[in-house]
Amino acid sequence: MTNELLRATPFHARAAEANGLNAWENRGGFTLASSYGDAHSEALAARFGAVLGDVSWRPRTAIAGARAEEFVSRLFTRNASRLSSGAALQALWLNDAGGVRGAGVVVRMGRDSFLLASPWEDLTWITQAAALYDVTVRDVTADDGVLALVGPASAQVLRAAGLDPKLEPLSLRKSFWRGLDVTLSRLGDGYELWCKPDDALIVWDRIVAAGRSFALCPAGQKALDIFDLEGGTPCAGRDYAPAREGFASEPSPQSLGLSGLVDREHTFNGRAGYLADRPEMVLAGILLDSETPAPNGELTRASRPVGRSLGSLYSPALRRAIALAVLAADAAAPGTELMLDGGACRTAALPFLPVPAPILPSDGDSAQ
Amino acid sequence: MSEPRDVIVIGASPGGLVAAAYLALAGASVTVLEAEAAHGGACASRLPLGDLTAPSGSHTLCALDPRVVKDLMLVRRGLRFAARDLALVGLRTDGKPLLLGRDAHAAARSIAPCSARDAERFRGFRRDHFAFARAMRALWWESGALSGAAQRDELRRLIVTSAAAMLDAAFESEALKATFAFDALQDGISPADAGSSLLFAWRAAQEMCGLQGAVAIPRGGLAAFVEALVAAAQAAGAEIRTGARVARLLLARDAVSGVALVSGEEIATRVVLSSLSRRRTLLELAPAGATGFAAAARLRRHTAEVGEGKLVLALSSAPGFAALQPAGRFVIVERLEGCVAAHAEARAGRLPGELALEAIVPTSVDKTLAPVGTHLLSVLIRPLPVSPPEGWTELSQLVGKRVLALLERHAPGLSASVTAMNFVEPRDCDPQTVEHMLAGWSDRIATPIDGLYLCGEAAEPVSAISGRAARIAAAIVAARLKGEAR
Numbered sequence: 075m076t077n078e079l080l081r082a083t084p085f086h087a088r089a090a091e092a093n094g095l096n097a098w099e100n101r102g103g104f105t106l107a108s109s110y111g112d113a114h115s116e117a118l119a120a121r122f123g124a125v126l127g128d129v130s131w132r133p134r135t136a137i138a139g140a141r142a143e144e145f146v147s148r149l150f151t152r153n154a155s156r157l158s159s160g161a162a163l164q165a166l167w168l169n170d171a172g173g174v175r176g177a178g179v180v181v182r183m184g185r186d187s188f189l190l191a192s193p194w195e196d197l198t199w200i201t202q203a204a205a206l207y208d209v210t211v212r213d214v215t216a217d218d219g220v221l222a223l224v225g226p227a228s229a230q231v232l233r234a235a236g237l238d239p240k241l242e243p244l245s246l247r248k249s250f251w252r253g254l255d256v257t258l259s260r261l262g263d264g265y266e267l268w269c270k271p272d273d274a275l276i277v278w279d280r281i282v283a284a285g286r287s288f289a290l291c292p293a294g295q296k297a298l299d300i301f302d303l304e305g306g307t308p309c310a311g312r313d314y315a316p317a318r319e320g321f322a323s324e325p326s327p328q329s330l331g332l333s334g335l336v337d338r339e340h341t342f343n344g345r346a347g348y349l350a351d352r353p354e355m356v357l358a359g360i361l362l363d364s365e366t367p368a369p370n371g372e373l374t375r376a377s378r379p380v381g382r383s384l385g386s387l388y389s390p391a392l393r394r395a396i397a398l399a400v401l402a403a404d405a406a407a408p409g410t411e412l413m414l415d416g417g418a419c420r421t422a423a424l425p426f427l428p429v430p431a432p433i434l435p436s437d438g439d440s441a442q
Numbered sequence: 443m444s445e446p447r448d449v450i451v452i453g454a455s456p457g458g459l460v461a462a463a464y465l466a467l468a469g470a471s472v473t474v475l476e477a478e479a480a481h482g483g484a485c486a487s488r489l490p491l492g493d494l495t496a497p498s499g500s501h502t503l504c505a506l507d508p509r510v511v512k513d514l515m516l517v518r519r520g521l522r523f524a525a526r527d528l529a530l531v532g533l534r535t536d537g538k539p540l541l542l543g544r545d546a547h548a549a550a551r552s553i554a555p556c557s558a559r560d561a562e563r564f565r566g567f568r569r570d571h572f573a574f575a576r577a578m579r580a581l582w583w584e585s586g587a588l589s590g591a592a593q594r595d596e597l598r599r600l601i602v603t604s605a606a607a608m609l610d611a612a613f614e615s616e617a618l619k620a621t622f623a624f625d626a627l628q629d630g631i632s633p634a635d636a637g638s639s640l641l642f643a644w645r646a647a648q649e650m651c652g653l654q655g656a657v658a659i660p661r662g663g664l665a666a667f668v669e670a671l672v673a674a675a676q677a678a679g680a681e682i683r684t685g686a687r688v689a690r691l692l693l694a695r696d697a698v699s700g701v702a703l704v705s706g707e708e709i710a711t712r713v714v715l716s717s718l719s720r721r722r723t724l725l726e727l728a729p730a731g732a733t734g735f736a737a738a739a740r741l742r743r744h745t746a747e748v749g750e751g752k753l754v755l756a757l758s759s760a761p762g763f764a765a766l767q768p769a770g771r772f773v774i775v776e777r778l779e780g781c782v783a784a785h786a787e788a789r790a791g792r793l794p795g796e797l798a799l800e801a802i803v804p805t806s807v808d809k810t811l812a813p814v815g816t817h818l819l820s821v822l823i824r825p826l827p828v829s830p831p832e833g834w835t836e837l838s839q840l841v842g843k844r845v846l847a848l849l850e851r852h853a854p855g856l857s858a859s860v861t862a863m864n865f866v867e868p869r870d871c872d873p874q875t876v877e878h879m880l881a882g883w884s885d886r887i888a889t890p891i892d893g894l895y896l897c898g899e900a901a902e903p904v905s906a907i908s909g910r911a912a913r914i915a916a917a918i919v920a921a922r923l924k925g926e927a928r
Contacts, residue, residue, distance in 0.1 A: 144731075203731070320736025341696060346696065
């Protein structure tokens with residue numbers, strides 16, 4: 075992948091206009107703005123107003139075929155075959171020995187088609203497994219442009235733009251929006267608006283225009299990462315290294331504190347490895363007494379190791395560095411004083427800050 | 443749904459029958475399901491040859507487990523041997539044949555014209571090699587560990603030694619090296635592969651009729667051996683059904699719950715032993731995904747590329763070389779280097795320029811196989827591509843011609859005496875590796891599916907008719923059934 079040329083997302087032209095500092099970064103082979111000005115103020119805007127972010131780079135994999143339901147049921151740690159069309163669930167996928175290969179959101183698109191949206195791409199593995207079921211697997215990341223709308227004001231922005239923001243979390247709805255075919259979904263921290271690449275600039279402009287009165291600003295990837303981490307969801311590739319080999323048993327869901335995404339009664343690949351007796355770790359938040367992030371560090375209590383930190387960033391909303399961590403159960407109670415790489419810190423319940431619920435405008439005060 | 447059984451065995455090959463007999467003796471209700479009309483799998487005499495028939499698989503026994511013979515009382519059930527110890531005979535175009543029988547002095551005399559040094563060394567080489575092979579029985583006969591520091595050092599050395607390097611180090615005579623090379627071309631492993639020298643050790647570790655490293659032919663052919671096993675299994679109480687092809691395994695979650703036959707019949711069981719290859723069992727019979735994605739992908743990716751073919755001939759007169767040694771296996775290999783090159787060619791899907799042959803004349807030791815005046819010649823051909831791009835229907839004619847021409851050089855007039863011939867193309871079996879040879883028995887026998895075990899040649903360290911994997915698999919299953927009953 076490193077030898078491939080960087081691709082531009084469908085929103086690139088608008089992102090380039092807005093990106094005054096020319097701060098770009100590579101995400102999954104796409105060129106994206108890391109910030110449009112100040113990442114910290116963008117992260118704060120996401121918490122208190124609304125921001126617009128380009129998430130077209132997040133890998134999306136289409137799974138389709140007559141036996142897609144059977145395959146999806148076996149692949150994921152929760153039973154996605156019971157989903158109704160347009161509904162989604164969060165799940166992991168494991169290798170044969172129960173090592174976590176990735177985590178993502180599975181959406182049912184139709185009777186025989188599913189979509190996996192996850193920040194971690196694992197196309198080779200899924201394709202190889204799908205061959206057993208004669209199911210086709212396709213990387214559809216470049217098929218759509220996806221804009222994320224995050225923040226408490228995001229629903230009002232959508233309403234102002236003429237889209238109905240009433241949508242359950244973990245679901246997806248197709249609509250026809252003033253001449254454009256778009257899909258509105260709530261798979262992550264806020265709304266996602268999907269459109270054809272050719273319509274992308276129109277969609278950007280319409281949202282920006284509708285968002286003016288709500289102080290909507292574009293947010294770069296750094297700000298989205300901060301927002302994501304404050305929400306407390308660990309992310310493969312960023313917060314932990316997933317299993318690469320087909321028979322590796324680490325990292326297990328237990329060691330990442332992700333047992334909540336596994337249905338023990340469901341039959342999935344790697345179940346025997348998952349059920350094997352393993353120490354159950356707890357996923358917790360860490361508030362550092364410092365502004366310097368400390369990812370992948372060792373957490374100790376009275377010089378005794380009790381866990382390790384995963385991803386860590388500075389949180390402008392909390393005005394300190396925060397980290398996700400996996401801890402032994404006895405050290406995970408919120409407020410426990412620990413040491414992380416020689417610096418003092420304490421545990422906190424997840425999420426650090428709740429994902430702000432969109433304030434749904436009542437039908438009367440719509441901008442339409 | 444038919445009446446539930448404790449154990450279902452797929453395939454009435456020797457492995458399946460041995461496992462069924464042991465489990466029935468242990469008190470389990472056992473049904474053997476054989477797809478074909480005859481018992482025995484590749485041992486059944488089903489290959490038409492004029493008025494006669496011949497088995498399509500191996501033509502000798504070199505690895506039968508002595509404990510199976512004893513426990514299943516096979517001698518009482520009619521197992522007799524027409525030849526107990528076939529002498530290895532290397533046929534040469536460039537000199538006198540090498541007669542490498544059990545008598546070390548005679549063998550040395552036969553080697554002397556090629557190389558005096560090799561003649562001197564031969565006896566010591568065989569003694570040391572046999573001693574090491576006996577130590578390896580701890581691994582290859584039971585689930586044990588190798589004892590003795592010297593033996594462990596030797597094993598460590600052989601794991602990284604190729605068969606070709608081992609022969610090159612031991613002998614200088616090209617004729618002697620070439621004669622031994624045939625045995626190293628087993629299981630699709632190249633004589634140049636690291637660890638292929640263990641194939642010699644494995645062969646030498648076997649015992650037939652009480653003789654170490656012997657090769658024997660049962661009286662009445664391998665079909666008679668199968669009949670003795672059928673009698674043993676039935677006497678123990680196992681049910682054997684022919685014409686019952688298994689369509690798929692039924693699973694409840696990831697554990698075996700039964701089998702479904704092609705006829706639509708379903709039989710409930712908690713334990714299935716398969717005498718088929720690992721690949722066929724897990725990819726064709728088990729439902730998709732039950733094996734595990736990575737394991738299934740590995741099985742699909744690693745297919746056997748090189749195998750052995752067989753040519754069986756009915757002759758009106760005995761081939762000339764049969765007079766050299768009535769009970770002999772006649773090996774025709776030009777050069778050791780030729781075998782290495784041939785393996786590479788077969789691996790690339792081409793018919794090798796040099797073929798290695800092992801011919802036996804079963805009728806010269808067993809008069810019951812054919813009417814007087816008719817002789818059988820059975821020839822194993824190695825190495826051959828398992829799936830050549832042009833397909834075997836076309837290639838088999840060419841191989842037949844090539845093999846006949848090779849035989850004709852060593853037995854002039856043979857082609858003229860052929861009354862019937864038939865060719866068996868290489869079987870698609872599990873690709874073998876050195877790791878597989880040295881894996882524990884339970885690793886070879888168990889599968890990722892709870893309640894599914896392998897008991898056939900796929901579970902042996904080196905694929906051969908042995909019954910040892912079946913005996914050990916039966917012991918594992920019997921212990922499991924006993925544990926469940928408690």
